[in-house]
Amino acid sequence: MPNGLFRYFSTNEDKLETFTNGQVYLTPPKYFNDPWDFLLRSEPPTEEQVKKEAPFLHPKDVPEFLNQVSGDDSLEEEAREQQEGLSKIIGVVCLTEEPLNRRMWADYGESYKGFVAEFGHSDEGKSQSGFRLCDSPFGAAVKVDYQPTQPVLKRDKSNMEEVVLTKHLDWKYEQEWRVIQPLNAGEPHPKRRGFVLVRFKPTYLLRVVLGLRVCPKVKFQLRQMLNHKEFGHVRTEEAFIDPSSRELKSRPLSW
Secondary structure (H helix, E strand, C coil), rough: CCCEEEEEEEECCCHHHHHCEEEEECCCCCCCCCCCCCCCCCCCCCHHHHHHCCCCCCCCHHHHHHHHHCCHHHHHHHHHHHHHHHCCCCEEEECCCCCCCCHHHCCCCCCCCCEEEEEEECCCCCCCCCCCCECCEEEEEEEEECCCCCCCCCCCCCCCCHHHHHEHHHHHHHHHHEEEEEEEHHHHHCCCCCCCCEECCCCHEEEEECCCCHHHHHHHHHHHHHHHHHHHEEECCCCCCECCCEEEEEEEEEC
């Protein structure tokens, strides 16, 4: 892992304003751009589990009920309900190891008009399930695993961590680290009802990299922010195309 973890920002005025105020969004999963995120497909229940969870059923009705709740439509509806339910109680801060990824800049940096912020973190460890783990300014950050298929959620939810930290291989280029926090750990957005923000201390912000086509307003507001004494340690850089290798790189920025 590099020295820090990174987050891409577009020219979105609200998100820029919250960042310059030392905050980022704690986003409920249902708002993610990947509709499979936190869409927790459970394994079908067994007959014994049905008898235990629905004791009101007559024994002769158990097989028919089991057939109903084990169908694809029923399991998919359950997954949507779980995603909606989780979105009412938790939010996520998404970070990455990659500050100079072309696809990330195109998608999350609004075609290089935005910027990337680097945040410090603790030494890396392991979670109880074996996932890479570190402390970030927003809480414990865990490295996402990328697999061809998402694990099925066990009925007792004992593999919940594995399921919510697994994404399809198509997203591997993101090299994501995920901070999952209860929504009540954040602060209500002052202007957008229902949205929650989490703060970061200025000491955790290490570097800001401006995009190739950085929006003048973005550059102006970042300069105003970083001129404050508490951000005096923050390095400022700009992305550029290396004329020899044609690779995307960064270099020190002169305002």
